[in-house]
Amino acid sequence: MAPSQRVEQMNKELRKGHFLAEKDRFCAYCVVRGTSFCGMVPNEDMAQLSSQSRPLTLDRRRTLFHQGDETQSIYVVTSGTLRLYQMLADGRRQVVGFAIPGDLLGFPLADHNDYSADALDSVYLCQFPRQEFMQFLNQRAHLLGALLTVTHDELNRTREQLALISQKNAERKMAQFLLSFRGRQMRMDEEISVLPVRIPQADIADFLGLTIETVNRMLARFTREKIIAITDTGVELLNLIRLHMLAEA
Amino acid sequence: MAPSQRVEQMNKELRKGHFLAEKDRFCAYCVVRGTSFCGMVPNEDMAQLSSQSRPLTLDRRRTLFHQGDETQSIYVVTSGTLRLYQMLADGRRQVVGFAIPGDLLGFPLADHNDYSADALDSVYLCQFPRQEFMQFLNQRAHLLGALLTVTHDELNRTREQLALISQKNAERKMAQFLLSFRGRQMRMDEEISVLPVRIPQADIADFLGLTIETVNRMLARFTREKIIAITDTGVELLNLIRLHMLAEA
DNA sequence: CGTTTATTTGAGACAACTCAAGTTGCGTGG
DNA sequence: CCACGCAACTTGAGTTGTCTCAAATAAACG
Numbered sequence: 001m002a003p004s005q006r007v008e009q010m011n012k013e014l015r016k017g018h019f020l021a022e023k024d025r026f027c028a029y030c031v032v033r034g035t036s037f038c039g040m041v042p043n044e045d046m047a048q049l050s051s052q053s054r055p056l057t058l059d060r061r062r063t064l065f066h067q068g069d070e071t072q073s074i075y076v077v078t079s080g081t082l083r084l085y086q087m088l089a090d091g092r093r094q095v096v097g098f099a100i101p102g103d104l105l106g107f108p109l110a111d112h113n114d115y116s117a118d119a120l121d122s123v124y125l126c127q128f129p130r131q132e133f134m135q136f137l138n139q140r141a142h143l144l145g146a147l148l149t150v151t152h153d154e155l156n157r158t159r160e161q162l163a164l165i166s167q168k169n170a171e172r173k174m175a176q177f178l179l180s181f182r183g184r185q186m187r188m189d190e191e192i193s194v195l196p197v198r199i200p201q202a203d204i205a206d207f208l209g210l211t212i213e214t215v216n217r218m219l220a221r222f223t224r225e226k227i228i229a230i231t232d233t234g235v236e237l238l239n240l241i242r243l244h245m246l247a248e249a
Numbered sequence: 250m251a252p253s254q255r256v257e258q259m260n261k262e263l264r265k266g267h268f269l270a271e272k273d274r275f276c277a278y279c280v281v282r283g284t285s286f287c288g289m290v291p292n293e294d295m296a297q298l299s300s301q302s303r304p305l306t307l308d309r310r311r312t313l314f315h316q317g318d319e320t321q322s323i324y325v326v327t328s329g330t331l332r333l334y335q336m337l338a339d340g341r342r343q344v345v346g347f348a349i350p351g352d353l354l355g356f357p358l359a360d361h362n363d364y365s366a367d368a369l370d371s372v373y374l375c376q377f378p379r380q381e382f383m384q385f386l387n388q389r390a391h392l393l394g395a396l397l398t399v400t401h402d403e404l405n406r407t408r409e410q411l412a413l414i415s416q417k418n419a420e421r422k423m424a425q426f427l428l429s430f431r432g433r434q435m436r437m438d439e440e441i442s443v444l445p446v447r448i449p450q451a452d453i454a455d456f457l458g459l460t461i462e463t464v465n466r467m468l469a470r471f472t473r474e475k476i477i478a479i480t481d482t483g484v485e486l487l488n489l490i491r492l493h494m495l496a497e498a
Numbered sequence: 499c500g501t502t503t504a505t506t507t508g509a510g511a512c513a514a515c516t517c518a519a520g521t522t523g524c525g526t527g528g
Numbered sequence: 529c530c531a532c533g534c535a536a537c538t539t540g541a542g543t544t545g546t547c548t549c550a551a552a553t554a555a556a557c558g
Contacts, residue, residue, distance in 0.1 A: 086412065089497060094412050109397055114405060141390025144397060148358055151400050156363060158407045159335065163343050166414050166458035170514065201537070209415035214514060216538060248338060419546070450505070460547060465506060505554070521538065
């Protein structure tokens with residue numbers, strides 16, 4: 001069964017509440033087990049980790065947490081996509097990333113959230129109350145190393161975005177964005193050439209540091225040149241070679 | 250005695266090798282003790298930490314380590330400034346930050362350096378061989394928390410740079426850069442209005458995502474309007490109020 | 499003192515921005 | 529089922545700020 005199908009089935013079962021009774025099995029068979037922080041937790045600690053988690057659903061447009069609010073829980077995304085953003089002093093909004101299945105949201109050692117997070121589609125999450133999670137971490141010091149690795153990965157992703165946004169060419173920005181977003185999706189499914197989310201163009205603009213109009217014109221051009229195709233479920237990358245050329249040239 | 254004077258004296262003594270004989274005292278009285286990772290190490294662990302450290306000098310223009318090379322040591326800056334940068338696929342250089350006294354360089358859990366680092370002036374560092382440092386960390390799990398905090402701080406600084414670079418206005422970029430650089434210096438000395446380094450304009454350009462010419466024109470304008478003054482030892486901020494206005498307007 | 503490296507200044511091109519007006523899609527309530 | 533309002537997307541025309549290219553000057557270095 002392909003990963004995406006497994007995700008769908010897991011989510012169905014999740015909705016029906018099948019896993020609530022045996023939470024340790026829930027984690028052990030979780031679709032994002034291999035790609036998330038949870039995956040670094042050794043099997044013997046799994047039961048305890050499971051017992052702390054709580055499944056959570058978030059509808060499109062709903063906010064999971066706000067920048068600056070007290071960190072009460074941390075989350076692992078199991079399905080769907082969220083946008084992560086900061087409001088800047090001058091009223092502009094900087095989208096700092098998009099969270100996809102397997103991503104960890106919220107930093108347990110910080111008292112306040114570094115960014116806001118809201119759902120771009122229906123999102124399923126695994127919630128861990130911060131206090132319990134911290135205790136769990138402190139009991140098993142080796143898990144701090146796992147958290148450190150995840151944090152370091154995020155640091156490197158942020159540096160990547162920095163390199164992306166410092167590009168002066170809108171066409172290249174857009175091409176690199178599409179490719180790097182695909183790269184992250186491939187963590188779960190190697191074969192993917194369809195990005196399974198409709199990210200509002202305004203969010204792409206605030207991510208890349210462009211205006212909505214420029215983003216729109218670029219997407220229109222790519223579509224006209226048959227490099228991508230925009231459907232109502234997401235973006236299909238039709239010509240990866242062209243896209244790579246545009247990203248590097 | 251003002252912090253900056255203490256730094257100078259410490260460095261003098263460091264140069265004379267006074268502290269080499271009693272390394273634990275070296276750390277205990279270190280100028281950056283209060284502002285660095287070391288500051289989070291409890292007193293009882295200090296002696297061991299000290300015994301692993303080795304003072305190091307780096308001349309202007311010398312490279313401390315290269316991006317991609319194996320991580321052999323990690324460092325704490327005690328004096329001077331370094332530029333940290335990545336070379337991008339298209340040949341461009343992205344300056345990801347400037348390291349000042351108190352900063353930790355190198356991530357012990359990564360096998361390879363994420364960026365290159367070289368000295369902008371005479372730099373004094375405290376070197377910790379990675380292997381020993383890792384063992385030290387593993388013995389005292391609570392120190393992983395300290396490392397995590399430092400890493401998270403760096404993540405937030407990188408997000409700040411992201412917000413900075415996504416500005417479309419060169420004037421504002423420059424003003425924000427000067428102010429944020431001052432903010433970091435103030436960690437050691439509250440009163441500072443002189444940035445004590447001559448950062449090459451090319452480095453500022455690669456940090457802000459501008460061209461050298463634009464950086465030069467902005468600095469020239471700020472100088473003409475008596476907002477800053479450039480001396481051969483650094484940049485003096487003459488009109489902080491104006492600078493704040495330019496940064497926000 | 500010649501050579502390299504860094505800074506300064508000007509003129510012109512162009513890509514992305516701003517502003518303005520329209521279109522499309524979608525959910526809600528009559 | 530249609531009308532309405534809102535949000536997201538689309539397109540055009542004109543402006544502008546930064547880049548590019550080019551060249552001169554000033555500093556740093558052996």
